Amino acid sequence: MSGDVLFQKYKYGWMITHDKTNQTNIIDVNNKLLLEVARINDNNYDEPDELILSKSIFTEDIDGYAYITHETMGWLLSYWQEQCFHLNKMEIRQRLLEQILNHKSTTIAICMAWSGDWIASVVLEEKQASKSIDNPRPRGLYLNECCKSGTGAPAPYLLDIPFQKLLDFAKTLVHRYNEIFLFVKIDPIHGFGASLNKLYSDRYGFRMHTSRYTGVTTMKRDLKDGLYRPPPKTLGEHLIYRLAEYYRNHTRFIYGTEIPKGRDEVMEFLQEYYLITLQNNGWSKGSVAIRGSGRGIGYHRKKSKQKSKKKSKKKSKKKSKKKSKMLVLYKDV
Secondary structure, eight states, X not given: OEEEEEEEEOSXXXXXXXXXXXXXXXXXXXXXXXXXXXXHHHHTTTOGGGOOOOSOSOEEOTTOOEEEEHHHHHHHHHHHHHHHHOOOHHHHHHHIIIIISSTTSSEEXXXXXXXXXXXXXXXXXXXXXXXXXXXXXXXXXXXEEEEEEESSSOOTTTTHHHHHHHHHHHHTTTTTOSEEEEEEESSOSSSOHHHHHHHHHHHHOOEEEOOOOSSEEEEEEEOOSSSOOOOOOOHHHHHHHHHHHHHHHHHHHHHTTSOOSSOOHHHHHHHHHHHHHHHHTTOSSSOOOOOXXXXXXXXXXXXXXXXOOOSOSSSOOOEEEOOOOXXXXXXXX
């Protein structure tokens, strides 16, 4: 069983959007979400106050329009994000209802996609420019709350569907916004921040953008009609993507298909120089403390002149420079 649905904000909650690209049947959506409710209820049978016992996810207004209330949407998203981000569901729900899921919030659309026992969700926000020192941001559209949850073997590429659906929806707002932004955690619970930067660049055309936020990088994509061709990657972006490749090769060789618990020395090394690259290019806020000697990627020792050893009696003595050792990550860029 697979499918997807796009919700838009309604004065009482969230309604299904029907257009040429979204012909999802409300009955199919209701049945899938009821299965999710049953799965969540089974995992929380010892918390009776947390159970949803309704036979329908949707509520009807006086005009007969079906919608999902902010509370029900927050209940679902909080459980999915609890599994995805390993955070407290009550704190997640409070944050969602206060900032994301209410009639005064900047959220304009939510997209879900499911395959088998897995479901993915992404939120689209419409934010005005802010010059706040604590929360500065440019005016534009923002993709947030990216999450995937479920049981059994994970469904590959499931997040691609809500991402693409929301990008298509964002293009309908191009008369108001020319850009769409995405926040990526610098130090995610699982994986590597550089790998996420590379994934969003390769799959969806996002590029690194100046960031004044703490703990996240900002990526940007232009909203243009026709075939979108991003500009050439900068040297800093090439370096980040090379770090991601080193991380992938290392984890596959050492851990195989298992998810690493914590970081080994190589992963710490890559993380440190990921932070250095972000700071040097203005892609992160604040200073970065570096452990160790400070030598590594992009570092050259001062070259000293030394007399070379005699290779043969016929050859005269020559002065040579001792080459510095470094890990080359941007070769052939």
